[in-house]
Amino acid sequence: MSSQTLVGSLGGVALGPEDTGYDAARSGVQRAYLHRPSVVARVGGVADVQLTVRRAAQHGLAVAVQATGHGLNVPTEGGVLIDTSRMAEVRVDPASRTAWAAAGTRWEQVIDAAGEHGLAPLSGSSPDVGVVGYTLSGGLGLLSRGFGYAADHVRRVDLVTADGEIRSVTPGEDLFWALRGGGGNFGVVTGLEFGLFPVDRLYGGGLYFDTRHVPAVLRAYREWTATVPDAMSSSIGLIPMPDAPGVPAPLRGRHLAHVRIAYLGTLQDGERLVAPLRALGPRLVDTLGEMPFTATGTIHNEPKQPRNFYCANAMLSEFDASIPDAVLDLVGPGSGVFAVVQFNHLGAALAGQPEVENAVGHRGASHVLRVVTLPQGPDRDTAHEVAHGVTRAAAAWTLGRSPNFVQGDQKAYEQTRECYEPAAFDRLAALKAVHDPGNMFRCNVNIPPVGDSEHKLRRGTGCG
Ligand SMILES: Cc1cc2nc3c(=O)[nH]c(=O)nc-3n(C[C@H](O)[C@H](O)[C@H](O)COP(=O)(O)OP(=O)(O)OC[C@H]3O[C@@H](n4cnc5c(N)ncnc54)[C@H](O)[C@@H]3O)c2cc1C
Structure with missing residues (x-):
């Protein structure tokens, strides 16, 4: 299937390599390494994310996600890149001292919105970094010795999983454990709810x-x-x-x-x-x-x-x-x-x-x-x-x-193995086999599904 057919099937949010704007859409802050997707989907909301994941699944393509490019490591070569930068939205609830940030939000937006209420998030050294990518892999904040990792204070994760379903994951579910630390391995996160702190x-x-x-x-x-x-x-x-x-x-x-x-x-x-x-x-x-x-x-x-x-x-x-x-x-x-x-x-x-x-x-x-x-x-x-x-x-x-x-x-x-305690790695790999058995989300610090002894990336099929 040509990239233009896939672009067409994504209804206006997608660009192929021949399209104007493709280069800008695939490029983030990292310039030594660039995603080379067959399609970039510039998603504007949850429905766009869901449609893109479903189309990628139909065509057996890997899905990479980029908000800012600060954390790019394994670029996609021929897969689908979901560019979340348009989904930049933050809502602060001062009463519960929580914020909800959409997939493309940078810390700067949360810091400013929370600051209006005398509250602060567990943001890190650079306000330019994306909230979601940072938090999914732990999130070492400026105030973290006082309060812990950003991932420790997540209350809810909204995401689209590899089966194309929209989910809202809260404490009590295995996936809630895995998402907070397991990076982008378990789906495309569309929004996160997390705690704020009374630091003015x-x-x-x-x-x-x-x-x-x-x-x-x-x-x-x-x-x-x-x-x-x-x-x-x-x-x-x-x-x-x-x-x-x-x-x-x-x-x-x-x-x-x-x-x-x-x-x-x-x-x-x-x-x-x-x-x-x-x-x-x-x-x-x-x-x-x-x-x-x-x-x-x-x-x-x-x-x-x-x-x-x-x-x-x-x-x-x-x-x-x-x-x-x-x-x-x-x-x-x-x-x-x-x-x-x-x-x-x-x-x-x-x-x-x-x-x-x-x-x-x-x-x-x-x-x-x-x-x-x-x-x-x-x-x-x-x-x-x-x-x-x-x-x-x-x-x-x-x-x-x-x-x-x-x-x-x-x-x-x-x-990847070195990023986790051995028991946690095994549990993550087992959950990966349940939630993403085909390893669609592999353009990252990748946790191979348990049983995938010949890891797709090692086999050289890459992140396509
Ligand atoms: C200048 C600089 C300062 C930094 N400071 C800190 C710091 O103080 N503390 C700290 O802990 N880290 C810090 N980091 C690391 C940073 O947290 C990671 O690089 C993080 O991955 C960046 O996320 P991003 O969304 O901005 O980057 P992106 O490159 O856009 O995304 C990185 C990865 O996150 C995953 N991801 C992003 N969005 C989603 C989504 N919606 N759904 C699923 N997966 C997603 C994907 O795997 C993606 O490849 C810093 C990095 C830089 C370059």
Whole structure:
């Protein structure tokens, strides 16, 4: 069947490769890897999603989903891409402290809508990231040491499953356990209801240290995280900034140590807690202070523009004293190798199971190590190798991976098992066999249905 016939059967929401707008519709923030679908369905609502899933099932095609492209790993080659970006809608219920967000909603919209009621979601470092993709794979928020993963606070998942049925999944169902942590493996989620928190203001911002301070700041940060209360969430980024006009003058061309803080407490306590970090040396920029939650995108200040990136990660049982030097030797200042390295402090509320258990793994991790490299041109393997080389340096303390920080990896399925506890992986694979036995939703950190010993992606049939 030609793509144009399939396009025609989807009634106006679909584009084929020959159509104007196809390239824009398949392209998200990730530019090193692109979906190459036979059809992009720019869905506007639940009925469009249902029709698209049904048509894809009739034609035996894989279904990929994209809201923003931040989490793209296994692109579809010839399958159907559901572009949810038009389904951007948020409803806040201040009385129950909940929000409902449609499939294409970005965190920014929720932050703004919740902020009008003095409430905050468990959004992460970038308000530009999609609510649904982030939450389905856990969702490590700026306030997560205080409240847990975003997936821990989901109340309801609305979705279309592989059989083309519309469902509303709530506690008590196996699928409710699997959807919260199992990523996009169980259907196309059309909306999520989740809890909000009474956080209007917080103490937060960033400390930017110059190149020569990077080793000392990284070592000190490691020790400092062992001393802070649960209300203190933080991360450190080691960032080689380009010497380019768009970069703020004080940071341009420097290899930064950027400590990011989000503290649920008073200004006075926040200042006291960060004093040992400030004492490490002069800051090129110091933005710490009281801020409204609606300004928390400035804490990490991540770029919004489309770009090439690849991300590997390791969930660490402990941030061993040897790790900073091992990482710096590989990709630190003066190494001549480009990589952005980040350690997020975990533990506290992230360590406990939520009231209604879910599939999120590695709750015993104390930190997550993330390594972002920039694949360019045909020599992408070098960027991949650099990223995994850094995570290997922490292999002795690695519990597994976080599915949310597997980005740009076309063989993401090779990391799936490591994203879950063994028993959880087995349960996910068994549920996958019930709800998606043909593995229609496989363009992701893919959980193969139990019994699919020759995984479709491994067989080379790809995500088509
Ligand atoms: C700059 C940046 C900052 C980040 N910060 C954080 C952070 O602080 N904390 C954190 O936990 N993660 C963070 N992430 C990771 C992010 O949560 C994941 O990449 C997530 O997958 C992004 O979701 P998305 O919808 O924006 O991306 P997309 O690429 O559009 O989607 C990613 C995947 O999510 C699934 N998916 C998306 N929508 C649906 C749907 N409606 N139904 C079913 N499956 C769906 C699909 O498998 C899809 O391939 C960050 C990523 C980047 C690039």
